[in-house]
Amino acid sequence: MVIMEGKGRLDGVDLRELVSTVPTPFYAYSASAIRHRVGALQTALGGMNARICYAVKANGNLAVLRLMAGLGIGADIVSAGEMHRALHAGIPAGNIVFSGVGKTADEMAQALAAGVWRFNIESRDELHTLQTVAAEQDVVALAAVRINPDVDAGTHAKISTGKAENKFGVTMDEARDWFSQSDAFPNVRLDGLHVHIGSQILTLQPFRLAMQQVAAFAAQLAASGHPINSIDVGGGLGVRYRHGHDVPVCVNEYAAMLRATFADFDGTIVLEPGRYLVAEAGVLITRVVRIKAGASREFLVVDAAMNDLQRPALYDAWHEIIPLHDRGGGDVRYDVVGPVCETGDTFAVQRSMPRCQAGDLLLIANAGAYGASMSSNYNSRPLTAELMLDRGRHAVVRRRQSFEEMVAGESLAAEWLTA
CATH class of the missing domain: 3.20.20.10 (Alanine racemase)
Known part of the structure; x- marks a missing residue:
């Protein structure tokens, strides 16, 4: 049971304000x-x-x-x-x-x-x-x-x-x-x-x-x-x-x-x-990159991907996806997909939601378990930030990974050894 107080507020914090200092996607608990x-x-x-x-x-x-x-x-x-x-x-x-x-x-x-x-x-x-x-x-x-x-x-x-x-x-x-x-x-x-x-x-x-x-x-x-x-x-x-x-x-x-x-x-x-x-204490906040019109459906392309939240790809798991804007225009059916080069990088198929446009924020609900803990660097994507929210306050409890941190354990084959 997420402590939501109206659209976009979690545990006393306006999630839409956080994106000015924390780039999407990010987890909030x-x-x-x-x-x-x-x-x-x-x-x-x-x-x-x-x-x-x-x-x-x-x-x-x-x-x-x-x-x-x-x-x-x-x-x-x-x-x-x-x-x-x-x-x-x-x-x-x-x-x-x-x-x-x-x-x-x-x-x-x-x-x-x-x-x-x-x-x-x-x-x-x-x-x-x-x-x-x-x-x-x-x-x-x-x-x-x-x-x-x-x-x-x-x-x-x-x-x-x-x-x-x-x-x-x-x-x-x-x-x-x-x-x-x-x-x-x-x-x-x-x-x-x-x-x-x-x-x-x-x-x-x-x-x-x-x-x-x-x-x-x-x-x-x-x-x-x-x-x-x-x-x-x-x-x-x-x-x-x-x-x-x-x-x-x-x-x-x-x-x-x-x-x-x-x-x-x-x-x-x-x-x-x-x-x-x-x-139910955690959400994943993501931003719409673009709307792609396919031959038979519309794809809502977001900046979160299967490397950030594997459950839909791994288990066909359902997560509620909530747009954080108040724009009207009626509901549209979208396939909500990420940028990873896998067809399985799909969060929802033919999901009905208010019409979106590039730049809109979405909340993927109930993502506090088996979300960040199962994430990876697939497609060389950095691990997302994680935030803890508590009665109107927030703290970054894992910063977004940098490229240097992503490759810190790697090296060129400069020295060759024999077994």
């Missing part, structure tokens, strides 16, 4: 909206032994992470780089969970040295690697086994993670085998379970099915002498990208489901929300 969403989740979980660890991959800007730290939120990371971001922003290592299928031994060593709280383990090889690395440091790593419950989350195939054909997690039979052999891993304490079935989930039933399986499995493990101290229920709560189409799960109903499902569990429930906390 509402600190008030993030606080509101975090507060709603914390309130819904009231009375539970629950820990919220924000999924850094959704938006890893240091200012966003610092805001999370100040609200008592931990971090769910999937790389050593995300760990360093979280630590740099002030999130304590003891409130960081390390997830992901491809953790390297070096990343594990960095995480153990930093003192992260626990690891979510996704394969037998990873378990063996963590044992080796932890033994080298003479420490005991806390770990949870990620379960794949083979539940269809009813979301886009590319963000579904809990079905048998997905790369994530292991079967309960395999997990049970790990627990039975836990004595072979003296430097890894298997005392947790983890499940995450996908992202942008808009119905409660897939969550309920997955959680019921995990709760029953935790009880079975405890009965066989393997007590479970934490259950990580992942993230996945969807948001409203398209009005009149997306109906998100009520956070209070979600929390009530968790409370009922884990009523007999006395350990810690861990949540890993990402999109839910930041998506």
Whole structure:
């Protein structure tokens, strides 16, 4: 829920005035909206032994992470780089969970040295690697086994993670085998379970099915002498990208489901929300470059591109696109496209909106998650600026990348070496 106050105002700031000092395209995030969403989740979980660890991959800007730290939120990371971001922003290592299928031994060593709280383990090889690395440091790593419950989350195939054909997690039979052999891993304490079935989930039933399986499995493990101290229920709560189409799960109903499902569990429930906390707090501001009349349609060419916001090209994702001008003239159907040399560089197809002209500003809504964090330099386009807005104030929290910064790690082949 973006804190909009009339057309072009976000969290007390007139976005149209910002373009005089910040060139388009740029991202703007509402600190008030993030606080509101975090507060709603914390309130819904009231009375539970629950820990919220924000999924850094959704938006890893240091200012966003610092805001999370100040609200008592931990971090769910999937790389050593995300760990360093979280630590740099002030999130304590003891409130960081390390997830992901491809953790390297070096990343594990960095995480153990930093003192992260626990690891979510996704394969037998990873378990063996963590044992080796932890033994080298003479420490005991806390770990949870990620379960794949083979539940269809009813979301886009590319963000579904809990079905048998997905790369994530292991079967309960395999997990049970790990627990039975836990004595072979003296430097890894298997005392947790983890499940995450996908992202942008808009119905409660897939969550309920997955959680019921995990709760029953935790009880079975405890009965066989393997007590479970934490259950990580992942993230996945969807948001409203398209009005009149997306109906998100009520956070209070979600929390009530968790409370009922884990009523007999006395350990810690861990949540890993990402999109839910930041998506609707962010917008991408772009400017119309020109209108191109095609043989069968009109193309609205803007200065933002798929390298700035990949979701439409990657997932066919819908984002509301709102012109920030008040000119009349009736609605027109446009294909909204960027300047990148790919047909996939398309934000919307045959979208109806007020007539535009070159120079007009557009707001691409709900872009606070998986926007800037997935951006690239494709077509040698600089990374966009990012701004934090807060009750009438704004701060540039990442300046627009310069050409020199873009090529800083490159060099000419002046010195040749042999292996």
